[in-house]
Amino acid sequence: MSKSTSTFHGMTRRTVMHGALAGSLATLGLVGAAPASRARAAADASKWPKGAFSEKTQAGAIKALYGKTPEASDKVSLDAPEIAENGAVVPISVTTALPGVTSIAIVVAGNPFPLAAHYVIPDGTSAAVACRLKLAKTTNVIALVEAGGKVYSATKEVKVTVGGCGG
16 A cells, blocks of 8 residues: 655645644644733733823823923934825824833824823833824924933924814
8 A cells, every 4th residue: 555645835744734733733822822911901901091191281191191391302213294294194203212211102282182192112122113193283293202210302393284183
């Protein structure tokens, strides 16, 4: 009796079956991790700065988020267009080489609720974020970086020509 030597793209049936088994076992391992991930997400949700996102002034949002006044720094890089042709989708990015960054926030002074984004930066992670924001009108965009117990900032005016929160 001869042994079957059928192949699938150069792989034997045995290789394909081993791969399928390994994939199944990996999936089972991920299923077991799901409850832990949900528990971790629930714990992180309790740290969500709801009060800061509810503030209606720039100063109020910054105070609710950090409890201190930020210090302007050339070590915080805020990349935003000078003119946003569509205020509904304005690309914003923030990077810094400051050591010990724990969070990055973006405040849009002219929006009804100025705190637009807040990111927790895990230890050992590159301190860089990017997003697209909706701007109500021509306004200052402020990047806030918390590092080493201090808050640093960079500001840029973005001129909005169409769209935005206000229409």
